[in-house]
Amino acid sequence: xxxxxxxxxxxxxxxxxxxxxxxxxxxxxxxxxxxxxxxxxxxxxxxxxxxxxxxxxxxxxxxxxxxxxxxxxxxxxxxxxxxxxxxxxxxxxxxxxxxxxxxxxxxxxxxxxxxxxxxxxxxxxxxxxxxxxxxxxxxxxxxxxxxxxxxxxxxxxxxxxxxxxxxxxxxxxxxxxxxxxxxxxxxxxxxxxxxxxxxxxxxxxxxxxxxxxxxxxxxxxxxxxxxxxxxxxxxxxxxxxxxxxxxxxxxxxxxxxxxxxxxxxxxxxxxxxxxxxxxxxxxxxxxxxxxxxxxxxxxxxxxxxxxxxxxxxxxxxxxxxxxxxxxxxxxxxxxxxxxxxxxxxxxxxxxxxxxxxxxxxxxxxxxxxxxxxxxxxxxxxxxxxxxxxxxxxxxxxxxxxxxxxx
Amino acid sequence: xxxxxxxxxxxxxxxxxxxxxxxxxxxxxxxxxxxxxxxxxxxxxxxxxxxxxxxxxxxxxxxxxxxxxxxxxxxxxxxxxxxxxxxxxxxxxxxxxxxxxxxxxxxxxxxxxxxxxxxxxxxxxxxxxxxxxxxxxxxxxxxxxxxxxxxxxxxxxxxxxxxxxxxxxxxxxxxxxxxxxxxxxxxxxxxxxxxxxxxxxxxxxxxxxxxxxxxxxxxxxxxxxxxxxxxxxxxxxxxxxxxxxxxxxxxxxxxxxxxxxxxxxxxxxxxxxxxxxxxxxxxxxxxxxxxxxxxxxxxxxxxxxxxxxxxxxxxxxxxxxxxxxxxxxxxxxxxxxxxxxxxxxxxxxxxxxxxxxxxxxxxxxxxxxxxxxxxxxxxxxxxxxxxxxxxxxxxxxxxxxxxxxx
Numbered sequence: 001x002x003x004x005x006x007x008x009x010x011x012x013x014x015x016x017x018x019x020x021x022x023x024x025x026x027x028x029x030x031x032x033x034x035x036x037x038x039x040x041x042x043x044x045x046x047x048x049x050x051x052x053x054x055x056x057x058x059x060x061x062x063x064x065x066x067x068x069x070x071x072x073x074x075x076x077x078x079x080x081x082x083x084x085x086x087x088x089x090x091x092x093x094x095x096x097x098x099x100x101x102x103x104x105x106x107x108x109x110x111x112x113x114x115x116x117x118x119x120x121x122x123x124x125x126x127x128x129x130x131x132x133x134x135x136x137x138x139x140x141x142x143x144x145x146x147x148x149x150x151x152x153x154x155x156x157x158x159x160x161x162x163x164x165x166x167x168x169x170x171x172x173x174x175x176x177x178x179x180x181x182x183x184x185x186x187x188x189x190x191x192x193x194x195x196x197x198x199x200x201x202x203x204x205x206x207x208x209x210x211x212x213x214x215x216x217x218x219x220x221x222x223x224x225x226x227x228x229x230x231x232x233x234x235x236x237x238x239x240x241x242x243x244x245x246x247x248x249x250x251x252x253x254x255x256x257x258x259x260x261x262x263x264x265x266x267x268x269x270x271x272x273x274x275x276x277x278x279x280x281x282x283x284x285x286x287x288x289x290x291x292x293x294x295x296x297x298x299x300x301x302x303x304x305x306x307x308x309x310x311x312x313x314x315x316x317x318x319x320x321x322x323x324x325x326x327x328x329x330x331x332x333x334x335x336x337x338x339x340x341x342x343x344x345x346x347x348x349x350x351x352x353x354x355x356x357x358x359x360x361x362x363x364x365x366x367x368x369x370x371x372x373x374x375x376x377x378x379x380x381x382x383x384x385x386x387x388x389x390x391x392x393x394x395x396x397x398x399x400x401x402x403x404x405x406x
Numbered sequence: 407x408x409x410x411x412x413x414x415x416x417x418x419x420x421x422x423x424x425x426x427x428x429x430x431x432x433x434x435x436x437x438x439x440x441x442x443x444x445x446x447x448x449x450x451x452x453x454x455x456x457x458x459x460x461x462x463x464x465x466x467x468x469x470x471x472x473x474x475x476x477x478x479x480x481x482x483x484x485x486x487x488x489x490x491x492x493x494x495x496x497x498x499x500x501x502x503x504x505x506x507x508x509x510x511x512x513x514x515x516x517x518x519x520x521x522x523x524x525x526x527x528x529x530x531x532x533x534x535x536x537x538x539x540x541x542x543x544x545x546x547x548x549x550x551x552x553x554x555x556x557x558x559x560x561x562x563x564x565x566x567x568x569x570x571x572x573x574x575x576x577x578x579x580x581x582x583x584x585x586x587x588x589x590x591x592x593x594x595x596x597x598x599x600x601x602x603x604x605x606x607x608x609x610x611x612x613x614x615x616x617x618x619x620x621x622x623x624x625x626x627x628x629x630x631x632x633x634x635x636x637x638x639x640x641x642x643x644x645x646x647x648x649x650x651x652x653x654x655x656x657x658x659x660x661x662x663x664x665x666x667x668x669x670x671x672x673x674x675x676x677x678x679x680x681x682x683x684x685x686x687x688x689x690x691x692x693x694x695x696x697x698x699x700x701x702x703x704x705x706x707x708x709x710x711x712x713x714x715x716x717x718x719x720x721x722x723x724x725x726x727x728x729x730x731x732x733x734x735x736x737x738x739x740x741x742x743x744x745x746x747x748x749x750x751x752x753x754x755x756x757x758x759x760x761x762x763x764x765x766x767x768x769x770x771x772x773x774x775x776x777x778x779x780x781x782x783x784x785x786x787x788x789x790x791x792x793x794x795x796x797x798x799x800x801x802x803x804x805x806x807x808x809x810x811x812x
Binding site: 013014015045047049050053054062065066067068069071072073077113115116119120122123124187188189190191192193196213217219222230231232235280282283284285286287288289290291292293312313314315316317318319320321322325326329332333336337340385386387390391394395398 | 419420421451453455456459460468471472473474475477478479483519521522525526528529530593594595596597598599602619623625628636637638641686688689690691692693694695696697698699718719720721722723724725726727728731732735738739742743746791792793796797800801804
């Protein structure tokens with residue numbers, strides 16, 4: 001690029017860095033639309049209202065918070081562009097009528113946010129890769145202390161988490177708040193009626209008289225998601241092993257999307273049952289009463305897998321059309337039988353320091369029974385949301401982009 | 407009723423109380439379905455698998471947690487009922503084959519959960535009543551100390567909150583943690599990057615240099631919802647006024663469902679724009695980067711209003727089909743112009759001790775500008791979820807039902 005090296009780019013209405021890889025060579029307007037021709041031949045078009053709304057100037061964006069202070073609905077209804085030019089450094093200067101205000105736009109920002117050549121990826125989401133026991137024998141595994149200290153390792157671990165729905169960190173310090181330190185490397189912890197952090201541990205039998213979850217007993221737990229009783233099932237769960245000297249209690253993780261996909265491909269009746277018939281999930285505690293109705297598998301508007309709702313031991317009485325009752329149970333049986341078998345499950349014994357982070361709206365977790373006469377078993381856990389992972393990935397990528405642009 | 411007064415009802419698989427208003431007079435089975443005739447003439451039918459799955463006996467339900475321990479997918483696939491009788495006290499005893507186990511069912515529970523005569527209301531939701539400035543001149547208002555101490559007052563306040571989307575408590579103590587005490591009368595507080603509790607207060611100008619929200623400045627805030635940048639917009643917000651001696655800063659609350667309904671009834675193009683065209687909402691902070699795509703008004707699968715997404719000052723650059731850009735802005739203009747006008751808004755000055763709880767996925771909140779040279783203004787707030795309100799309503803109703811049954 002032959003742009004001057006001492007150029008002062010105009011500000012952008014965000015905190016991102018926008019490398020300038022292409023340079024505008026011409027800018028024209030018919031008043032309603034600004035058309036920019038770039039030095040690689042691309043032509044981009046921007047509406048006057050879009051440009052005005054996204055102007056990085058103090059009447060439109062608070063330069064501290066980068067939040068909008070102007071309201072596009074307060075702008076003149078017939079806002080127009082009266083002039084547009086490409087400045088010497090490659091920024092684009094746009095004058096708006098009837099206001100008469102001129103705003104300069106950063107060329108890297110304009111190019112990246114061009115919406116006239118099809119939508120761009122503004123969320124930076126990571127597509128899931130489904131897995132079963134043949135394609136994944138252990139969860140993607142990273143060093144815990146490295147993740148706590150090194151941004152590059154953390155970014156790699158978080159990308160695995162988004163792609164496979166699960167990641168395992170090893171050698172995380174086994175103190176009581178380590179899971180919180182790992183969580184806060186990512187973002188905000190989700191509080192619940194089980195606490196900000198929760199314990200899954202062997203305990204004196206007496207304390208179970210008031211237990212509010214089967215997890216606090218020593219029995220096997222069939223693969224499940226947590227909190228399907230809530231409108232918003234947690235998107236993320238962290239489980240950190242502090243101690244494990246009992247016999248049994250082997251960890252089981254299963255990709256619920258893979259099981260759903262298998263049923264979709266093999267049996268239309270079962271597929272209808274697991275995606276259409278709603279179970280009533282209900283939390284039965286003396287002091288809370290959470291309920292939510294949802295099918296086992298929730299699709300988005302486009303028919304894509306959105307979430308698994310499989311806290312099957314928190315099902316209240318089925319309350320659906322009489323004709324759907326046996327189909328609902330057939331769907332439940334099919335789904336959970338696949339989840340309980342060897343074909344889809346990744347299993348391993350927790351070692352102290354293991355921390356598993358998984359997408360609780362996709363991955364089912366369970367355990368085999370353990371014998372609490374043989375020792376002690378203690379996991380510390382917390383809930384978060386998938387969006388915390390995506391936020392951290394974006395900030396880490398932003399930092400990497402800023403470093404490479406510097 | 408002539409049932410014996412010393413009857414011992416069988417247990418139920420939950421913590422609820424089930425008044426016995428009707429008595430089974432006959433029970434028959436064809437093996438697959440149990441048919442019960444009641445003393446008022448109703449006939450109810452229950453599938454064998456449904457009865458077995460909901461049996462309140464220790465192999466099926468943990469009697470402490472009331473969670474399921476048996477798995478219906480582990481039951482014999484051709485489970486059947488081999489015998490059924492009505493016991494002298496009116497409970498129904500069912501014997502299952504091939505297991506040979508006999509389970510007794512509570513008649514009040516069986517009657518209430520009868521699904522063969524159409525679905526029953528198992529969530530106990532409360533339908534919204536839309537409002538505007540003509541139908542509501544002040545928010546439904548209750549005494550704060552009464553809500554903290556009296557379950558009946560709290561229940562009435564929470565029902566108003568679910569119906570109108572807003573409730574105001576007055577005379578709540580003005581200490582820094584009172585909002586938390588009120589919140590915890592309901593349920594769990596939702597954590598966010600703005601903190602477990604957050605402050606909206608006049609502050610030295612210097613501290614604004616690092617502000618991460620426009621709310622921390624003194625300007626007007628157009629009516630908006632909070633955190634549309636998240637996949638799960640908080641369902642509930644509490645704002646508690648501790649001090650208010652500034653001039654201005656008048657509270658504005660608007661029923662977003664009423665505005666959406668108005669647009670639905672008057673303009674099909676605008677309705678399409680606000681319900682179909684997705685904005686990218688984005689939080690621009692140096693350390694977080696939350697983004698979510700959603701239309702201003704989100705409908706559920708049946709076309710009912712589900713939530714308003716109107717954190718309009720957290721819009722990132724629109725990233726949609728080129729042909730939809732001007733329509734998106736027209737929809738935004740229409741929606742926000744109605745929200746900013748007098749026709750829909752309820753406004754009032756916060757008095758110290760006022761605490762407003764509102765459905766943040768339905769009600770927009772805002773304020774007029776205030777002059778921070780004239781005094782001090784301090785609000786303390788937190789987020790929760792609608793499901794916490796519904797859980798508390800169910801538990802309060804459960805307690806009332808138990809009292810009246812005793």
